[in-house]
Amino acid sequence: xxxxxxxxAPQPFGLLAELTHQCPLHCVYCSNPLQLSDRGDELSTxxxxxxxxxAAGLGVVQVHFSGxxxxxxxxxxxxxxxxxxxxxxxNLITSGLGLTARRADALVSAGLNSxxxxxxxxxxxxxxxxxxSKRFDKKEDAARVIRESGLPxxxxxxxxxxxLSRLDAIIDVCVAxxxxxxxxxxxxxxxxxxxNRDALMPTADQLDEAxxxxxxxxxxxxxxxxxxxxxxxxxxxxPKPCMGGWARTALTVAPDGVVYPCPVAAEITTxxxxxxxxxxxxxxxxxxxxxxxxxxxxxxxxPCRSCPRKETDFGGCRCQAFALTGDAGRTDPVCxxxxxxxxxxxxxxxxxxxxxxxxxxxxxxxPTATVRGL
Amino acid sequence: MDDNELMATPRLATKAMLKHDSVRDVELLxxxxxxxxxxxSGAAILGLCDGSRTVREVVDQLEAEFDATDLxxxxxxxxxxxxxxxxVVVS
Numbered sequence: 001x002x003x004x005x006x007x008x009a010p011q012p013f014g015l016l017a018e019l020t021h022q023c024p025l026h027c028v029y030c031s032n033p034l035q036l037s038d039r040g041d042e043l044s045t046x047x048x049x050x051x052x053x054x055a056a057g058l059g060v061v062q063v064h065f066s067g068x069x070x071x072x073x074x075x076x077x078x079x080x081x082x083x084x085x086x087x088x089x090x091n092l093i094t095s096g097l098g099l100t101a102r103r104a105d106a107l108v109s110a111g112l113n114s115x116x117x118x119x120x121x122x123x124x125x126x127x128x129x130x131x132x133s134k135r136f137d138k139k140e141d142a143a144r145v146i147r148e149s150g151l152p153x154x155x156x157x158x159x160x161x162x163x164l165s166r167l168d169a170i171i172d173v174c175v176a177x178x179x180x181x182x183x184x185x186x187x188x189x190x191x192x193x194x195x196n197r198d199a200l201m202p203t204a205d206q207l208d209e210a211x212x213x214x215x216x217x218x219x220x221x222x223x224x225x226x227x228x229x230x231x232x233x234x235x236x237x238x239p240k241p242c243m244g245g246w247a248r249t250a251l252t253v254a255p256d257g258v259v260y261p262c263p264v265a266a267e268i269t270t271x272x273x274x275x276x277x278x279x280x281x282x283x284x285x286x287x288x289x290x291x292x293x294x295x296x297x298x299x300x301x302x303p304c305r306s307c308p309r310k311e312t313d314f315g316g317c318r319c320q321a322f323a324l325t326g327d328a329g330r331t332d333p334v335c336x337x338x339x340x341x342x343x344x345x346x347x348x349x350x351x352x353x354x355x356x357x358x359x360x361x362x363x364x365x366x367p368t369a370t371v372r373g374l
Numbered sequence: 375m376d377d378n379e380l381m382a383t384p385r386l387a388t389k390a391m392l393k394h395d396s397v398r399d400v401e402l403l404x405x406x407x408x409x410x411x412x413x414x415s416g417a418a419i420l421g422l423c424d425g426s427r428t429v430r431e432v433v434d435q436l437e438a439e440f441d442a443t444d445l446x447x448x449x450x451x452x453x454x455x456x457x458x459x460x461x462v463v464v465s
Binding site: 011013014057058059061062087089091113114116150151152154180181183223226 | 387388393
């Protein structure tokens with residue numbers, strides 16, 4: 001962009017519809033904002049139907065229903081059906097808690113295309129430790145329900161210091177439950193995960209071993225199960241091209257109707273994001289100041305501005321820049337060229353120097369502490 | 375050309391969905407976390423993979439539609455690749 005030309009905004013392919021912040025889990029790396037939306041602030045069914053229609057008009061072709069736990073919303077089937085009517089691909093991102101065979105069949109009848117089930121580890125203790133939930137058994141039930149409903153089963157597990165060494169067993173569980181695709185997502189440090197960063201950050205040795213396991217299992221499984229490795233960006237020399245560039249390919253609508261270029265952008269408290277309650281989605285996407293703020297490369301400071309990688313990683317993640325430096329316009333500190341890179345290497349040094357005799361305490365996400373306690 | 379391959383019946387994988395994107399005027403293949411931009415021939419081939427036709431019948435129909443001959447090789451190469459990527463299931 002830039003060069004004096006008026007360039008039309010890109011067209012988004014994906015909508016992440018965060019229907020609710022209500023969730024039966026209390027994950028120590030929850031990616032929802034520190035300040036959760038109250039149930040009473042949630043968009044109505046009618047609001048969501050309008051948002052879905054406007055998204056389709058903008059070029060969105062995939063809708064990912066997420067939360068919180070989207071199954072909490074009784075109108076999920078109605079929203080899926082509207083997507084289906086508009087020819088949009090739908091994906092349910094779920095903890096699995098609350099997914100009965102009856103609910104799954106209703107969602108499939110409404111046109112649901114795909115489901116992604118999260119696990120926290122390979123056994124009940126992992127869900128208790130990470131998510132403060134005893135209901136690992138419900139996840140195994142949900143996997144079966146998804147398969148029996150005819151949907152492809154995708155699984156996701158967030159990897160960190162406390163479960164990386166169990167990767168082989170975690171993959172075993174995903175295979176045994178019939179997953180077609182497994183996202184091995186190394187923890188990203190925003191919001192709640194940033195608060196628990198010292199407890200979650202793996203050592204370099206742990207990661208090296210896990211990468212070996214991933215490579216071996218990927219080769220063994222071949223086409224049977226697609227394994228994806230989401231990089232632990234703190235250990236990378238260059239930042240991730242977050243969201244493929246700010247406000248470029250996807251958008252997120254939060255439970256209260258506020259629209260973000262990325263699921264964790266609510267944390268950038270210095271920016272004002274517009275709501276679908278006040279504006280239509282087309283204006284928010286194409287013209288709202290927050291969406292325009294970091295489009296293209298003109299906004300970049302050095303070292304990004306003069307960097308040959310600027311169209312590759314787009315300066316990295318704006319949310320990470322803000323979370324670590326307080327300025328969303330700085331180079332992502334993950335980058336070796338960032339003047340703030342020590343913020344990342346210091347965290348890694350702590351992770352690699354400490355022994356695990358004394359574990360940092362885990363802080364669980366609890367609605368009482370976050371919805372009301374502000 | 376392998377006759378067995380021509381007699382196989384390809385169908386789009388359950389997780390996959392073909393879509394004409396009227397906003398961009400392109401043909402897309404939609405997958406759980408992926409959007410694939412198809413060229414015209416790819417879209418035409420996948421559009422016929424509904425489990426009711428053999429590869430031979432897909433080839434015949436495309437040759438008639440595009441007024442072309444000798445498409446079998448190209449169609450089979452595409453379908454082998456599509457099957458390897460999990461877009462198409464061949465039975």
